[in-house]
Amino acid sequence: xxxxxxxxxxxxxxxxxxxxxxxxxxxxxxxxxxxxxxxxxxxxxxxxxxxxxxxxxxxxxxxxxxxxxxxxxxxxxxxxxxxxxxxxxxxxxxxxxxxxxxxxxxxxxxxxxxxxxxxxxxxxxxxxxxxxxxxxxxxxxxxxxxxxxxxxxxxxxxxxxxxxxxxxxxxxxxxxxxxxxxxxxxxxxxxxxxxxxxxxxxxxxxxxxxxxxxxxxxxxxxxxxxxxxxxxxxxxxxxxxxxxxxxxxxxxxxxxxxxxxxxxxxxxxxxxxxxxxxxxxxxxxxxxxxxxxxxxxxxxxxxxxxxxxxxxxxxxxxxxxxxxxxxxxxxxxxxxxxxxxxxxxxxxxxxxxxxxxxxxxxxxxxxxxxxxxxxxxxxxxxxxxxxxxxxxxxxxxxxxxxxxxxxxxxxxxxxxxxxxx
Amino acid sequence: xxxxxxxxxxxxxxxxxxxxxxxxxxxxxxxxxxxxxxxxxxxxxxxxxxxxxxxxxxxxxxxxxxxxxxxxxxxxxxxxxxxxxxxxxxxxxxxxxxxxxxxxxxxxxxxxxxxxxxxxxxxxxxxxxxxxxxxxxxxxxxxxxxx
Ligand SMILES: Cc1cc2nc3c(=O)[nH]c(=O)nc-3n(C[C@H](O)[C@H](O)[C@H](O)COP(=O)(O)OP(=O)(O)OC[C@H]3O[C@@H](n4cnc5c(N)ncnc54)[C@H](O)[C@@H]3O)c2cc1C
Ligand code: SF4
Ligand code: SF4
Numbered sequence: 001x002x003x004x005x006x007x008x009x010x011x012x013x014x015x016x017x018x019x020x021x022x023x024x025x026x027x028x029x030x031x032x033x034x035x036x037x038x039x040x041x042x043x044x045x046x047x048x049x050x051x052x053x054x055x056x057x058x059x060x061x062x063x064x065x066x067x068x069x070x071x072x073x074x075x076x077x078x079x080x081x082x083x084x085x086x087x088x089x090x091x092x093x094x095x096x097x098x099x100x101x102x103x104x105x106x107x108x109x110x111x112x113x114x115x116x117x118x119x120x121x122x123x124x125x126x127x128x129x130x131x132x133x134x135x136x137x138x139x140x141x142x143x144x145x146x147x148x149x150x151x152x153x154x155x156x157x158x159x160x161x162x163x164x165x166x167x168x169x170x171x172x173x174x175x176x177x178x179x180x181x182x183x184x185x186x187x188x189x190x191x192x193x194x195x196x197x198x199x200x201x202x203x204x205x206x207x208x209x210x211x212x213x214x215x216x217x218x219x220x221x222x223x224x225x226x227x228x229x230x231x232x233x234x235x236x237x238x239x240x241x242x243x244x245x246x247x248x249x250x251x252x253x254x255x256x257x258x259x260x261x262x263x264x265x266x267x268x269x270x271x272x273x274x275x276x277x278x279x280x281x282x283x284x285x286x287x288x289x290x291x292x293x294x295x296x297x298x299x300x301x302x303x304x305x306x307x308x309x310x311x312x313x314x315x316x317x318x319x320x321x322x323x324x325x326x327x328x329x330x331x332x333x334x335x336x337x338x339x340x341x342x343x344x345x346x347x348x349x350x351x352x353x354x355x356x357x358x359x360x361x362x363x364x365x366x367x368x369x370x371x372x373x374x375x376x377x378x379x380x381x382x383x384x385x386x387x388x389x390x391x392x393x394x395x396x397x398x399x400x401x402x403x404x405x406x407x408x409x410x411x412x413x414x415x416x417x418x419x420x421x
Numbered sequence: 422x423x424x425x426x427x428x429x430x431x432x433x434x435x436x437x438x439x440x441x442x443x444x445x446x447x448x449x450x451x452x453x454x455x456x457x458x459x460x461x462x463x464x465x466x467x468x469x470x471x472x473x474x475x476x477x478x479x480x481x482x483x484x485x486x487x488x489x490x491x492x493x494x495x496x497x498x499x500x501x502x503x504x505x506x507x508x509x510x511x512x513x514x515x516x517x518x519x520x521x522x523x524x525x526x527x528x529x530x531x532x533x534x535x536x537x538x539x540x541x542x543x544x545x546x547x548x549x550x551x552x553x554x555x556x557x558x559x560x561x562x563x564x565x566x567x568x
Contacts, residue, residue, distance in 0.1 A: 014491075040513070042515070295494070403526070404475070
């Protein structure tokens with residue numbers, strides 16, 4: 001069997017490794033347009049601020065791939081897929097496949113702004129290459145402006161604040177981290193970040209145009225007319241699924257690549273898709289959307305790899321789960337957190353700098369937002385994933401969850417791994 | 422592989438396991454220094470939950486198909502192929518705590534990096550098991566003899 005995987009990141013590597021587990025002899029080729037071996041994308045902001053070295057950013061040792069019989073072709077963009085001939089074209093080469101997996105991830109979404117495109121100091125913050133360029137060029141004199149106050153923009157801002165003179169964040173929404181925080185919690189997080197990171201926020205704002213000298217941006221103008229000096233502009237408004245190859249090949253695409261939610265098979269039986277480029281079905285509300293997070297990409301890669309090599313691992317539960325920290329402030333979120341429907345209720349527990357919001361649907365937990373109160377969060381996550389009826393629990397959920405919230409039978413299973421000792 | 426199993430019927434809630442875990446994972450390896458003076462203070466990887474009426478010491482299960490490893494966003498969390506021990510590579514870990522957010526048992530502790538049980542990798546028997554005065558923690562192969 002010949003397996004081709006396009007994209008060598010969370011989903012692509014997980015897919016390749018799963019294939020190798022189930023098919024010892026198949027030929028596995030992973031093609032990536034990036035010039036690096038698989039690395040941790042989320043680590044790039046830590047690399048920028050110097051918390052991890054470049055050597056610590058790679059997911060596996062370089063000798064691992066040869067030893068595992070996984071061929072990683074770097075610096076090579078796949079241009080097209082020929083579904084009839086079962087080949088992909090990359091550079092001057094044509095690779096044939098029996099099974100193909102698209103793990104092409106995300107591409108940046110850049111809103112229209114005057115005089116920004118093509119400027120050398122306007123960069124996205126999605127890969128190690130851009131992080132490397134920023135690290136080389138930014139210093140104590142740099143005044144950075146980040147467009148986008150979501151997870152990626154805020155991580156970029158945090159990294160930059162350690163090396164730059166000033167960091168301004170421009171966000172369209174009236175609050176920061178709009179996808180994971182509600183209004184109240186966003187306010188306190190914002191205050192904390194302003195104090196710790198000396199970051200200035202411009203909320204409810206957009207950048208309309210940039211001022212420049214030659215091919216460098218020197219300032220940006222906000223919607224309200226305010227002008228900010230700018231030596232480095234980071235474009236981090238958002239990402240979209242990278243579906244160009246799939247679309248050109250005539251696969252079904254609806255925002256992301258459409259797959260069977262269990263097997264990750266696309267509308268072509270020999271082609272699979274996994275990760276940020278694919279549509280997930282959220283188990284909690286049945287919604288079809290892209291869940292652009294690392295653990296989801298890995299799970300989908302594993303399922304796709306298994307199915308491609310004749311195994312039977314399926315996706316049984318997809319939901320977002322994310323943990324992130326800003327200057328030591330921990331934010332942990334899972335499940336449905338921005339739901340309006342009346343069928344959901346929530347409970348907020350505050351004490352000191354910690355904030356905990358649990359979201360329920362009837363007697364089930366369906367989501368949480370934990371700020372500085374992440375202890376044992378995984379127990380909540382497992383209650384969400386297993387759709388546990390909270391009425392069957394013996395303890396209360398508002399404190400730190402522990403094994404004693406479960407009745408004896410379940411507790412024993414958890415403590416002894418269901419062993420009879 | 423050998424794992425640690427907690428027997429709630431025998432646990433005294435004395436928390437000695439936590440004390441010995443801290444010193445085993447401290448710089449000084451000295452029980453007094455580790456528990457009182459060391460900076461940064463070592464974190465116990467085992468936690469006793471419950472009260473004087475009913476308690477048990479919870480440790481990482483070193484799962485066969487560990488959720489923490491699959492979810493780790495940097496490749497820092499790995500399961501050793503030979504020993505089965507699930508451990509953190511501190512050069513890679515960024516301390517995001519995604520692993521903590523998915524461990525269904527609550528076995529990862531917060532720190533600058535993820536903190537978890539490594540079964541005292543270089544010793545024959547984990548410190549918590551060795552020092553439990555009432556044998557409420559046993560280190561055994563599933564189905565095997567108690568050690
Ligand atoms: C700064 C930052 C911080 C983040 N922090 C977190 C976090 O804390 N937690 C979390 O869960 N997630 C985080 N994410 C999101 C996470 O990185 C993604 O969800 C994850 O990388 C998705 O993996 P993937 O394999 O689907 O795709 P990607 O990682 O996007 O990889 C896709 C790869 O495919 C390649 N490719 C695309 N098209 C082609 C082609 N035609 N030919 C060859 N190669 C191609 C791309 O170059 C890329 O290397 C973060 C992302 C960023 C940018
Ligand atoms: S930390 Fe949790 S998920 Fe990871 S191996 Fe231990 S018990 Fe399993
Ligand atoms: S805290 Fe460390 S080990 Fe845990 S998921 Fe993050 S990088 Fe991986």
